[in-house]
Amino acid sequence: MPRLKSCLPILAAFLLLGQMATAQADLPDFTPLVEQASPAVVNISTTQKLPAKAAVVNQPDLEGLPPALREFFERSMPQQPRGGDRQREAQSLGSGFIISPDGYILTNNHVIADADEIIVRLSDRSELKAKLVGTDPRTDVAVLKVEGKDLPVVKLGKSEDLKVGAWVLAIGSPFGFDHSVTAGIVSAKGRSLPNENYVPFIQTDVAINPGNSGGPLFNLAGEVVGINSQIFTRSGGFMGLSFAIPIDVAMDVANQLKASGKVSRGWLGVVIQEVNKDLAESFGLDKPAGALVAQVLDDGPAAKGGIQVGDVILSMNGHPIDMSADLPHLVGGLKAGSKASLEVIRDGKRKTLDLTVGALPDDDKDGTPGPVGGSEHSSNRLGVSVVELTDEQKKTFDLKGGVVIKDVQDGPAALIGLQPGDVITHLNNQPITSAKVFADVAQALPKNRSVSMRVLRQGRATFITFKLAE
Template sequence: MRAMTQLIFACIAILALPVSAADLPDFKSLVKESSPAVVNISTEQKAGSQSEGGPFTGPGGEEIPEIFRHFFRMPEFNQGERPRRKAPQSLGSGFIISDDGYLLTNHHVIADADKVLVRLADRRELEAEVIGSDERSDIALLKIDADHLPTVKLGRSRDLEVGEWVLAIGSPFGFDHSVTAGIVSAKERALANETYVPFIQTDVAINPGNSGGPLFNLEGEVVGINSQIYTRSGGFMGLSFAIPIDVAMDVADQLKTQGFVTRGWLGVIIQEVNRDLAESFGLDKPAGALVAKVLSGSPAADAGVQEGDVILRFEGQEVIRSSDLPHFVGRVKPGKKARVEIVRGGESKTLRVEIGVLPKQDELAQTERAQPHEDKSNRLDIEVTALDAKRKEKWQVSSGVVVHRVMPGPGADAGLMVGDVITMLNGEQVDTVDDFNRISAQLPEARPVPMRIVRRGSPMFIPLKIEDK
């Protein structure tokens, strides 16, 4: 009994011991080895041409609090006196990838700059040449006239795991070589208007000025480029996003060899598959990318992809969210034939698509809402009218009917709005008002069916459900 009591007290004593420093990662050697290759980047622009996110604003254009102005030595002037205009500066970070002077940063750090200045760890300040810059991936490749420079070690972002420790070195608010650490919170994050980058999400403290700086793993290898933060205040809130180094180096290699970046292009407008749409298309779970529109003359159109197809796999990679598809397609070299697995009408099919080159101007024009004319009622409790030639031309819609009035009922529950053009219902093409009434009269009850609409020029599918009477 006495021995047992001693053992219990010994266990309690061990549990009460503080966590030793040896149990936590030691960043000291990593910082000493890697920080000499991290640089501060500033840009000069003509007065009046300052871009967003300069040294005195947050990422959304928010003004940085007064306390930071002293450190930037902002010019003082009396109230009512107009300040003298100077060439504004945009502070950011970057890192050297070759000892002959090539370095990486963000596109938005150097965008619209007349001059780019790089300050090295040894306090030398050199003017950089912009070899190339890619807005879609937010990557810029610079070159300074120097040699025998310290360089970073490059890792592989695809080997990162969620929960892994990572560390950032940069110049937040202009404070050179600031070090912050955290963990990988998630991978393959899709952000709004950032279609071609599968971001690494971390909880590393990133602030204005960190943009373009490296994200390291514990091996001292760069695995990402810090690019964006989620913020409501202009400062760090625990959500930071980095461009995977695998993506960045592919872009850098293309910028170095050809001066621009080419990406694969499928030529479809897609949307997410929710639970009701999954049920209406006969899927086991809400997954994949639903094709809302196939662009005329695109690789997808040539390969026979149809509106209403659900793309489940691309080149063997599972498309879980619709945002996965642009990442997969963008990495494929144009001209290669890719295997696309779809579900059409409840049946699985495999198509071979020759991937094209992503156009520079790939956004569809937004158009005005139409003004309908002719009324007819149906089981959806909506009134529709024929689609005239003017609307067809403006909206690039070949057929369909226009929603004229929405009354309480299934149509309203599905989210239909006046001006929507219904082009497909339950897998059947809608060419005329008679087609629409015939198809709607045959709709099944108590289960959702897919309905394709075009709203202000943007195609999408929505689930429609007719309740039991």
């Protein structure tokens, strides 16, 4: 028995070594991928000429880094001449990759925005001036062209085939360090970011830093599946949250830019919002899902197709809308004139609406309520005083009815953040056509159950929910 005990540590050590060897054997070998793909990855730098005497050259943003790291990177980058009318030396801004042997290159719009000169440095250190073919700020995609032939190119994959948990690899120029390689896994797909309505981002934990922008994201087959575009950071550096534009989206944009110099997107003409638990309860849904229509723009495709305020869109052309952000991704991928079939919930019942998708306008226009007018009515139950909309306000906001909040007292209205000037158009799923209708509906509101209210503020409509206590 003593001999058996003495053997246990040795046996455990062998088992541990075996497990480590197995784990190492399961890790992918990235070297063939890097050797094959690196020649098609480029470094992009730009120069911007300003009317002032001292010209400014865009360079990686080092603000927010610890002082020691910032000092190290500043020493590592070439120094720029100061003063006078001399043009500063261009510094590395970002990355890109060659998609055709004759010199078409993909990168991010923000990498080359406002640039007067764009320089592309190839893997053999040669530099070429690039021409801007086209750019699309909405997806942050830009297409460049350099003069060349038989240039190395990347293999393009399909981002829709990516799976969460799959290995991915990035090659780029973080802080100007050319052809740096980092790897990680796909953390999520279809991510929506603030003010980014038309890109279902790929989220990864690949180390991405300033200078990686515009560079390719590869799968293990050596195919580009995304363009590294954004990071979430509080320090200025990598924090484990990186976002890439799916290559399917990027190539659709690139092909349109090459063909016509602009991008056409589908448009419904609605303002939507997320369906949370309380809204789902107020609209009679089994669970929070879909896109709640808070506003229908006059004469837009949605209005012509019969979509109404308060509809909850559950699917489009058979694709489920789990989150409200799924809808702009699907609509934006359609061309103007395309047919769309929408499944909606209206008054607790499912119905299908068929409509023709329009073209997304260049600018969105919002209105702001003007001076209030009409007769005043106070609702002690909600704690607000309201007045009816004037004819001019109804025309401005394309409303047939509604009331404007004149004053907010203590009560439910104050607790949910209502403000003077807000326009209430629906309460408890009922249209508000006058101050009297508002008072009647408010008086009959149920207790201890989620109630929805549609509010128009500065031209933007949204549904909010609240509960009245016993």
